Amino acid sequence: MTALVTANNKVYDGTTAATIATRSLNGVLGSDNVSLSGGTASFATKTAAPGKTVTVSGLGLSGTDAGNYQLASSTSTTTADITARSLTVSATGANKVYDGTTSATITLADNRIAGDSLATSYTSASFASKNVGTAKTININGISIAGTDAANYTANTTATAAADITARSLSVTRHRRQQGL
Numbered sequence: 001m002t003a004l005v006t007a008n009n010k011v012y013d014g015t016t017a018a019t020i021a022t023r024s025l026n027g028v029l030g031s032d033n034v035s036l037s038g039g040t041a042s043f044a045t046k047t048a049a050p051g052k053t054v055t056v057s058g059l060g061l062s063g064t065d066a067g068n069y070q071l072a073s074s075t076s077t078t079t080a081d082i083t084a085r086s087l088t089v090s091a092t093g094a095n096k097v098y099d100g101t102t103s104a105t106i107t108l109a110d111n112r113i114a115g116d117s118l119a120t121s122y123t124s125a126s127f128a129s130k131n132v133g134t135a136k137t138i139n140i141n142g143i144s145i146a147g148t149d150a151a152n153y154t155a156n157t158t159a160t161a162a163a164d165i166t167a168r169s170l171s172v173t174r175h176r177r178q179q180g181l
Contacts, residue, residue, distance in 0.1 A: 001027040001061075001069045003036050007054040007080040012152040014113035016043045018054045018080060025061075032065040039076075048082045048152045087112060087145065087153035089120055093138040093163030102126040104138040106161055110145075117148040120155075127165065135162045 006021040018041035025036050039059040043052050057075045087110050094105040104125040112118050123142025138161040145155045 001025055002072050003056075003059050003074075003076045005036075005039070005041075005056045005059075005076045005078050007041050007056070007078050009081040009083065011083050012046070012048040012085040012113075014046055014116060014152075016046050017041075018043050018056075020056060023059075028069070032068065033063040034061055034065045034069050035063050036060075037062040039074075043080070043082060046082075046152075048084045050081045051079045052082055054078050054080050082152075084152055084154045085113070087118075087155040089143050089145070089155050089159060091122075091125070091138070091140045091159045091161040093125075093161035095164040095166065097166050098130070098132050098168040100130055102128070102130045104161075104163065106138060106140055108140075108143070108159075110155070112149070112153070116152070118145050118150055118153070119147045120145055125161075127163075130165075132165050132167050134164045136165055137162055 004024045004026055008019045008021045020039055020041050023036040028034050037060050039056045041054050041056045043054055055077050059074045061069055061071060089108055089110045091106045091108055104127050106125045108120040110120055121144055122140050125138055125140045128137045140159045143155060143157050143159060145153060
């Protein structure tokens with residue numbers, strides 16, 4: 001008697017945990033009351049990819065006729081997909097003193113799974129205008145991710161933040177005129 005199982009696809013969660021979708025048996029005679037029961041499933045690795053091997057172990061038989069049958073193996077394999085997780089990269093802007101430019105300084109943050117190895121970067125961050133103001137929009141472009149676990153995620157490539165541009169202090173120096181003699 002052979003166990004037949006399928007597993008559910010899942011979104012990357014940083015674990016190898018898998019869920020059994022269906023269980024069935026090959027080789028049950030007539031209307032005998034026997035079914036496949038139990039079992040725990042796990043992916044071979046935690047990484048996102050299509051058609052990953054899932055191993056199901058601890059399978060058993062149940063039903064009133066189960067004693068008349070024996071499983072060829074209490075372990076079975078199938079395949080399922082782990083799809084990439086959506087990573088939200090956000091930004092926090094730093095206030096600055098007016099310098100006549102739209103350049104901005106930001107800090108990136110994200111919602112990665114704890115323990116995953118990722119680095120985030122961006123190509124540009126600039127205020128919408130160079131003028132003094134509060135909660136001014138900063139546009140961030142070219143966001144990208146790298147690192148060991150980067151392939152397990154898809155990330156946004158742009159974001160916005162806000163920060164203040166404060167007025168620049170000017171020093172006024174008074175010069176005395178010398179009068180001719």
